[in-house]
Amino acid sequence: MSESDDESEPRVEIKTQLETTDDDPRRPIRNFRFNNREFGDPGFQRLVLQTFGYVGHGKSSFINTCKAVWENKEYINHTKISGSYEGDTTDRQIYQLTDNIVLVDNRGFKTIGSDVKAQIYAQLGNLLPLSTIVDWSQGLTLLDQIDQAELLVKKSDFIVPIFIYSVCYSPDHDEIQELKEFLNFCSRITGMEVKVVLTHKAEGDVEAVKTMFMDLEIENLFSLENITPQNPLKSEDIENSVINFLYSVVKEVEFKMNHIKKFKMIGGKMFVLNYIYKKNLDALENTKEQKAETFRKEEHIERLQELREKLAARLIDGDVLKSEGELKPLSLSFSFLRKKPHSQSAVETAFLSHTTRFLKGQ
Ligand SMILES: Nc1nc2c(ncn2[C@@H]2O[C@H](COP(=O)(O)OP(=O)(O)OP(=O)(O)O)[C@@H](O)[C@H]2O)c(=O)[nH]1
Numbered sequence: 068m069s070e071s072d073d074e075s076e077p078r079v080e081i082k083t084q085l086e087t088t089d090d091d092p093r094r095p096i097r098n099f100r101f102n103n104r105e106f107g108d109p110g111f112q113r114l115v116l117q118t119f120g121y122v123g124h125g126k127s128s129f130i131n132t133c134k135a136v137w138e139n140k141e142y143i144n145h146t147k148i149s150g151s152y153e154g155d156t157t158d159r160q161i162y163q164l165t166d167n168i169v170l171v172d173n174r175g176f177k178t179i180g181s182d183v184k185a186q187i188y189a190q191l192g193n194l195l196p197l198s199t200i201v202d203w204s205q206g207l208t209l210l211d212q213i214d215q216a217e218l219l220v221k222k223s224d225f226i227v228p229i230f231i232y233s234v235c236y237s238p239d240h241d242e243i244q245e246l247k248e249f250l251n252f253c254s255r256i257t258g259m260e261v262k263v264v265l266t267h268k269a270e271g272d273v274e275a276v277k278t279m280f281m282d283l284e285i286e287n288l289f290s291l292e293n294i295t296p297q298n299p300l301k302s303e304d305i306e307n308s309v310i311n312f313l314y315s316v317v318k319e320v321e322f323k324m325n326h327i328k329k330f331k332m333i334g335g336k337m338f339v340l341n342y343i344y345k346k347n348l349d350a351l352e353n354t355k356e357q358k359a360e361t362f363r364k365e366e367h368i369e370r371l372q373e374l375r376e377k378l379a380a381r382l383i384d385g386d387v388l389k390s391e392g393e394l395k396p397l398s399l400s401f402s403f404l405r406k407k408p409h410s411q412s413a414v415e416t417a418f419l420s421h422t423t424r425f426l427k428g429q
């Protein structure tokens with residue numbers, strides 16, 4: 068029997084000293100692996116803790132913090148944070164934590180728009196390869212990218228969504244509602260509750276932010292002050308927060324593996340593809356609508372041009388004008404052009420009244 072099979076259930080209380088009693092919460096983290104479970108091999112090999120969140124909220128710093136605590140070493144800036152609050156990370160890099168657990172850094176987003184959602188859903192659905200640049204504005208090409216990624220993604224990765232959020236941030240009402248739907252979809256795609264890690268703990272009202280997330284039906288909440296180049300010291304509080312976080316992720320995954328036979332994310336993948344398909348359809352509809360609008364305008368300008376020529380001919384016949392050039396140039400800024408639909412008679416009426424006003428010298 069292997070070491071992990073006969074280990075006793077650890078107590079929830081977290082210890083800070085490093086090893087090695089049976090109830091040390093580090094033990095199930097270190098020993099975590101997918102195979103050798105009661106129901107056989109679930110087909111997964113690697114537990115991928117995929118971070119995501121707003122620009123500058125501390126994703127890269129959280130990974131540095133986890134590594135410093137887990138490896139029990141001095142702080143190292145693995146993720147190369149520069150200290151700026153604006154768009155440091157541009158790709159999804161993997162950082163090894165244990166033999167079977169990795170942390171993945173991510174590019175931050177500024178707002179939760181439909182392109183950002185599509186990209187994050189595709190990442191969490193394991194439809195895009197790791198270690199590549201994250202482009203928020205792929206628009207219609209995301210499906211192509213997913214298609215090409217088919218052979219590049221590791222199907223044996225089990226992805227856990229980790230949302231990194233600074234307590235200093237204050238979103239407005241609409242953004243909070245957006246966040247609720249977004250995080251809810253992230254859970255559905257992965258089959259795992261989203262873990263929210265609140266950073267900058269010492270700088271904001273952690274309890275108020277926790278309440279906000281609880282109102283959004285998010286219960287997996289963790290808070291900490293990241294270790295950073297400005298503040299590289301590891302405190303007991305930071306150690307406890309990191310170990311508590313890792314421990315609860317591992318325990319939830321173990322529970323799912325042991326209790327839900329054939330735990331698969333097929334439903335999640337269908338959902339992601341469906342979402343992207345619908346988003347693309349909306350974008351195409353908008354483009355079609357814009358093209359139709361441009362076409363309508365061009366058509367009316369042509370009609371106006373014809374009318375202008377006819378009218379000029381009549382006015383020249385009646386000796387009112389000497390040449391067409393004496394007519395005011397066709398105005399492209401007629402306000403009626405912006406209204407739709409334009410009937411032929413509306414165009415003529417507008418043109419005639421414009422010309423009449425011109426002839427009367429108004
Ligand atoms: N005081 C404090 N500063 C933090 C904390 N987390 C991150 N920082 C600082 O915030 C800045 C941005 O942190 P990053 O870890 O680069 O944030 P990020 O989410 O990876 O940013 P992008 O990759 O640009 O999206 C850096 O100056 C960090 O030192 C924290 O918990 N407390």
Ligand SMILES: [Mg+2]
Pocket residue numbers: 126127128148155156172173
């Ligand atoms: Mg970063």
